Amino acid sequence: MNSNPKLAAQSPQPRPPIELRAATPDDADVMAKLINLAGEGLPVYLWQDMIEGNETAWDVGRRRAQREEGGFSYRNTCLAIGDDQIMGAITAYGQPDAFEPVDPAEIPPLFVPILELENLAPGSWYINVLAVFPPFRDRGVGSFLVRAAESDARKAGKLSVSIIASDGNPGAVRLYERLGYTACASRKMVKEDWDNPGENWILLIKEL
Template identity: 70%
Template structure:
């Protein structure tokens, strides 16, 4: 029998949901990974993938192709999936940040990326949560909390003392989730949007000591 998560419904009744199981991603999970990173990035990944289309590809073909790479931050090798039954319902992508940030010249980097790189460089040596996302229909069931707990276990196993994550202040639900789990906002940078549509104004860096 599956373990259950319990949540209070608006009428005060207790709702029970199956506890997700966690597993390592494989290349066959590229489609789900592409959708979930786009949710985590609030549409920014798909916006960026438009410029990477080759031939008759769609943006989702690009996302799948990038998820199936053996290298790079957004790779199946760095990904844990949350499943309920046979359905993928959420994903976690995380990895260790270098102890010494690599220097970069903002003039050599697309303007949209500069604020995020600056924030990442404020958390050297941390375990970085690059993606934490749950499909909308499975939110508020404890899936995000399970993935955060896995990220922190991964960080401890890697000998890291802190976990970091960057979120948009246009997604206050995500920010509140991290804060409930002990993450503290330590810095922010103005979002550079170009033609990307997003209600947020700032990227915020949150860190937790573990």
């Protein structure tokens, strides 16, 4: 037993456990914020072209998060909860066993390299969004969420998990590599007017 009260006072206090909760349509606002954080501003850039009527770009993001279908849907999203707050989120789902060939003439140029990389991981469990709010970083939240996605992948009978990251975010790439993901391919980014320090999208895959 530590009898020194000064040392006891300096001992780090245990942090509350992280819990996982399925997202609901009511979480659309926080989901929009987190996907934009994960995408380093790319989602808001894209949502500006989807505005209907008097909507803002954020309204578009919330509307898309509330969809019953589609990759970015509350149905594919789980939230990390701690300190009675939403700390982060992960959106993941199964990819088809076969993809339609990417036709650059029919797809906005910005999406072409991303879709080409997705097509290299057919049948995988795809992590579309992984984001943690800044105050909760370096607390294991990202690792917790990735492991939760891997558990879902196993339950779904998937043999691998895939994720696409920007080389402009080396911290994220290091996290995935530390968790056992391997960089398998890359494609040069198409940015248009989107400002980002990255040059390439990287496909990382982990065999389960």
